[in-house]
Amino acid sequence: MAKKELNFELNILPILDILSVLICFLLLTAVWVQMGTLDTKQAIGDNTATASSNPPSVWVSIQENGNVQLSLRDLPHQKKSVETQILKKNSQINWDQLVAQLNQFKTQWPDLKTGIIQPSAGTSYQDVIKIMDQLKQLKFEGVGLSPLGT
């Protein structure tokens, strides 16, 4: 009785086929969610006490009706704050005008690197993020978010 041959060579062609099909399937069905973050630095404890050395900042107050109040504080060689109001457009924030105004501030005062957002209770979270995003785009280094009732 002849002995059966135990050694055999693995046929890799079908394995390669399966692998390639699997990789294609995974690539097509994969959902690539690349999450990012918008970072804010909150003033806590002693940080608020150093009022004398506050850097120039822009305060973006969003009102319930969609109007936005911009106020520039602690500007060099200027005692009073500069106030500007941006009226709503179609019962929403007038984004074009807001961006243009922030751009103008940044051009006029290049040292302006701090932005504080003061939303109202009814302000949508997406709008808050959108303003933060605009400030980041305009190279504001310190972006803060003010709690309600301050």
Added chain:
Amino acid sequence: MKTSFLNQNQRRSPLLEAQKLNQKSVKKVGVKELAQVLPLTSLIDAFSIIVIYLLIGTQSGGLETPLAKVNLPIATNSATVESQSAILKFEKNKYYLNDELVDARNLASKLSQLKNQSQNKQPIELMIQADQRIQYAQLDPVIKAGALAGIEKLKFAVLPPR
């Protein structure tokens, strides 16, 4: 010796047989292998490219972070998630701190507890994941609790525009 490794090239090989064209006629002339029949090198090249692509695709986004089942807001100038931070999710009007349900009134104490537990009491970061349609009033307790707990850095989770 039948099992000697020296005789391996004499064994029947389906792969080698598949690489030979017109086997009957070739047998007469002599064994002539045609490497072009099975382009294994190019297949391996393609697989390595896919593997590199997958590796870059999964690692460029920084750390892998568990995502809440909410529609995160969209922002273009976001930073990648580079460091580990505590995650606070706001889902279905409930707050979850690192997947643990927390009452809004206990947020500050839980956050300060978390801060005290951190190694060497280093300043911790808090990542906030919330739906883009919520109102700021629902997020305000988190901001206040963060300030009370002494957390300076808040990170708002966003998605890039499609």
